[in-house]
Amino acid sequence: MRLPNHPLTETLSLVRVLHALSDPVRLNLVQSLATKGEQACGALNLNVAKSTASHHFRVLREAGVIQMRPDGTQFLNSLRKEDLEQRFPGLLDAVLRASKADDI
Amino acid sequence: MRLPNHPLTETLSLVRVLHALSDPVRLNLVQSLATKGEQACGALNLNVAKSTASHHFRVLREAGVIQMRPDGTQFLNSLRKEDLEQRFPGLLDAVLRASKADDI
DNA sequence: TCAATAGTTCGATATTTATCGAACTATTGA
DNA sequence: TCAATAGTTCGATAAATATCGAACTATTGA
Secondary structure (H helix, E strand, O other): OHHHOOHHHHOHHHHHHHHHHHOOOHHHHHHHHHOOOOHHHHOOOOOOOOOHHHHHHHHHHHOOOOEEEEEEOEEEEEOOOHHHHOOOOOHHHHHHHHHHHHHO | OOOOOOOOOHHHHHHHHHHHOOOOOHHHHHHHHHHHHHHHHHHHOOOOOOOHHHHHHHHHHHHHHEEEEEEOOOEEEEHHHHHHHHOOOOOHHHHHHHHOOOOO
């Protein structure tokens, strides 16, 4: 079983979270998870190579923005909304709201 | 007279803003401006070389996070609070609030 | 048992970025 | 007029990052 590491809510770093969100591919990914809910990696059409997509998922996971849970041959990804809200209140909502106002 | 370029509020890019904020030196700088109000570059003790500080001010300015107005031999810097609030409501407040909760 | 599916890891590469010191420019106050 | 002050620009460098393809690993369904 592949169990990727997820940082604890209390240890999340603001700089890390902001950096994770400051890439067009990743922001697009986060936006998709926000609207579609839990999704497998492949279900999100990122228009990059598989290895590149894997890289971006890892950056988001290690920053604490998403969680990945194994499900058969795939991973189901979702936003850590509650955790982020607890650690950095209002931040994710503001980014998601902004990402709709922006073309990215 | 040195008049640096400032992007229009309507053209601010979310990715650019998040990237500008995702550096420890710059986040610290933004935090200082938020608490102290308008400040000259030299008044903020960034603990980096003058040229490096200048670079960070430029990144923040070009992202639209700060505005710089010439005043004698120096520049007075301030946050573009209202502009950011208009373009990306709640974002700056959430980041500032988070930056207090975080060690950066 | 085994092929198919879903991601990860690895090695390479090109780009971006943070950093510095030195030289430069602009403004003011004496 | 000129020295002092405040930043900027330039050139160099080291580190981080986004990207890819190929090889690998883990899981399931037939």
